[in-house]
Structures are given as structure tokens and as C-alpha cells.
Amino acid sequence: MSNTENTGGKSPKEMEEIKAATNDTSAKIYPIIKPADWVGIRAGALKTNMIGSPAENNLKLVVAYGKDTPDNFVFLTQNDLPKYEGRNIIEEALKNIDEYPTEFEYSEVFENKALSASGPDFASERILSQSHMLKAHEMLGAEELFVSIPRRSCMMVIARDASQDLLNKFSYLHDHTWNDDSYGNAPIANLIFIVKGGNIVAHINLED
Known part of the structure; x- marks a missing residue:
């Protein structure tokens, strides 16, 4: 069996780096706007409703939250919340998007x-x-x-x-x-x- 089997083609070292990025709470958190049919919602992604609500059956958009790592964007889930105890994730994400370097x-x-x-x-x-x-x-x-x-x-x-x-x-x-x-x-x-x-x-x- 090769070192990359059943790991999406990634080596053990790459898998360790991904695991470390997933557990890293120092990485900047950003919001990501997603449609209501995004699969991450069913997977327990941390999100707030942006337009509409499930209760009224008219949810259109949500804002998910995640970490921008060098290799990929890691979405946060409800299970990640204990790692960020005492921190306002939404406030951090909006502050970071406020400071993100884009120009009109x-x-x-x-x-x-x-x-x-x-x-x-x-x-x-x-x-x-x-x-x-x-x-x-x-x-x-x-x-x-x-x-x-x-x-x-x-x-x-x-x-x-x-x-x-x-x-x-x-x-x-x-x-x-x-x-x-x-x-x-x-x-x-x-x-x-x-x-x-x-x-x-x-x-x-x-x-x-």
C-alpha cells in the first residue's frame, strides 16, 4: 500500500499539515457567503442566516465561517466552538473582512x-x-x-x-x-x- 492511498493522494506529511491547520486557532477567520443548499450546512458548519430563515422556509443565503490557511479554506463546525471559548468568532470574521486588502x-x-x-x-x-x-x-x-x-x-x-x-x-x-x-x-x-x-x-x- 502506498503512502498516499485513501488520503486523497496526499502523503502522510501533507495529511499532518492539514490536521495541524485544522486545529490551529491562530489562523484568521473569515466569513464566506453560501447559498441555502450548500452541503456544508447539513455537515454542521458554523453559520448565520443572511437572507431568509429555515423557520419560514425561505432561506436563501447563509454566512459560514472558516480559517484561511496556506493550502485551503477550513470551515468551522459547531464542534470547533470549544477551541474558541471566550472569542467572538463572528466579530473576528467581520473585522478581518473589514481589513481585507481589496480595492474598488x-x-x-x-x-x-x-x-x-x-x-x-x-x-x-x-x-x-x-x-x-x-x-x-x-x-x-x-x-x-x-x-x-x-x-x-x-x-x-x-x-x-x-x-x-x-x-x-x-x-x-x-x-x-x-x-x-x-x-x-x-x-x-x-x-x-x-x-x-x-x-x-x-x-x-x-x-x-
């Missing part, structure tokens, strides 16, 4: 009247950061924003009062990204979020 860029496709913050691992999760979204308000000079995070590491933002032509283009690009799996980015939501004062205040379900 003006989109020439939208005549510099829309923003993108795509590419970095937690670009989509920056919608949870009020300070990040307040920066979008400032850059667009807009009181209300439409925000699209159709897939992991993707974010697009436009002023709610933009021209109809630009809003149509924004809707088209959201739909295209939502349906395009060519980059392998996991889908998040076929929703457009309405953001005011840096916070999500409502959403538009494009599947209704």
Missing part, C-alpha cells in the same frame, strides 16, 4: 459609473463590510447602491439612480456572470442587493 476600480465598460472589486478570494464578502460599502457610496456619489455578487470573488456596484441604459447593462452582466461557470467560481446568489448607508437594506430576487 471604476469600470470603463460602464463609463466609470460602476465599480468592480473582483478577483481576490473574499471580494464578494466585502458586501458585509460597512466601511467598504461606504467607500463605494463615496466613489459613485450615490445614496443607494445596487450590488451584484453572483459568484465567489465577484462584486459589481452601481448607483441605484444610474441611467436605465447602464442599469440594463448591469443586469445583463450580472446574469451573464451568474450563468457562466467557465472560471469555476462557486455560485452565490441570483440576487441584486440594495445597499444604503453601507448596509444591505433589501434585495431583488431575479428568479421570481
Whole structure:
């Protein structure tokens, strides 16, 4: 029997490194937005409800929490909570996403009247950061924003009062990204979020 059999092709040393990363409580914790049908929910992943609730049978999105390790992202489960006794995991995760180094860029496709913050691992999760979204308000000079995070590491933002032509283009690009799996980015939501004062205040379900 080889050293990598029944271990997903990993050597004993690699398996030990993975085990160490799983038990490491010093690694930074980040939030990850997941759809309600994510398999991790049934596996006991630590999460909070973001849109909807199981009680009302309309759960759409959850926020899971995990550690960003050099090799992979390790989701936390309810069983991990004793390791973090005395620590507020959710507060830590939101602080870390607040400080995550991503920048908005003006989109020439939208005549510099829309923003993108795509590419970095937690670009989509920056919608949870009020300070990040307040920066979008400032850059667009807009009181209300439409925000699209159709897939992991993707974010697009436009002023709610933009021209109809630009809003149509924004809707088209959201739909295209939502349906395009060519980059392998996991889908998040076929929703457009309405953001005011840096916070999500409502959403538009494009599947209704």
C-alpha cells in the first residue's frame, strides 16, 4: 500500500499539515457567503442566516465561517466552538473582512459609473463590510447602491439612480456572470442587493 492511498493522494506529511491547520486557532477567520443548499450546512458548519430563515422556509443565503490557511479554506463546525471559548468568532470574521486588502476600480465598460472589486478570494464578502460599502457610496456619489455578487470573488456596484441604459447593462452582466461557470467560481446568489448607508437594506430576487 502506498503512502498516499485513501488520503486523497496526499502523503502522510501533507495529511499532518492539514490536521495541524485544522486545529490551529491562530489562523484568521473569515466569513464566506453560501447559498441555502450548500452541503456544508447539513455537515454542521458554523453559520448565520443572511437572507431568509429555515423557520419560514425561505432561506436563501447563509454566512459560514472558516480559517484561511496556506493550502485551503477550513470551515468551522459547531464542534470547533470549544477551541474558541471566550472569542467572538463572528466579530473576528467581520473585522478581518473589514481589513481585507481589496480595492474598488471604476469600470470603463460602464463609463466609470460602476465599480468592480473582483478577483481576490473574499471580494464578494466585502458586501458585509460597512466601511467598504461606504467607500463605494463615496466613489459613485450615490445614496443607494445596487450590488451584484453572483459568484465567489465577484462584486459589481452601481448607483441605484444610474441611467436605465447602464442599469440594463448591469443586469445583463450580472446574469451573464451568474450563468457562466467557465472560471469555476462557486455560485452565490441570483440576487441584486440594495445597499444604503453601507448596509444591505433589501434585495431583488431575479428568479421570481
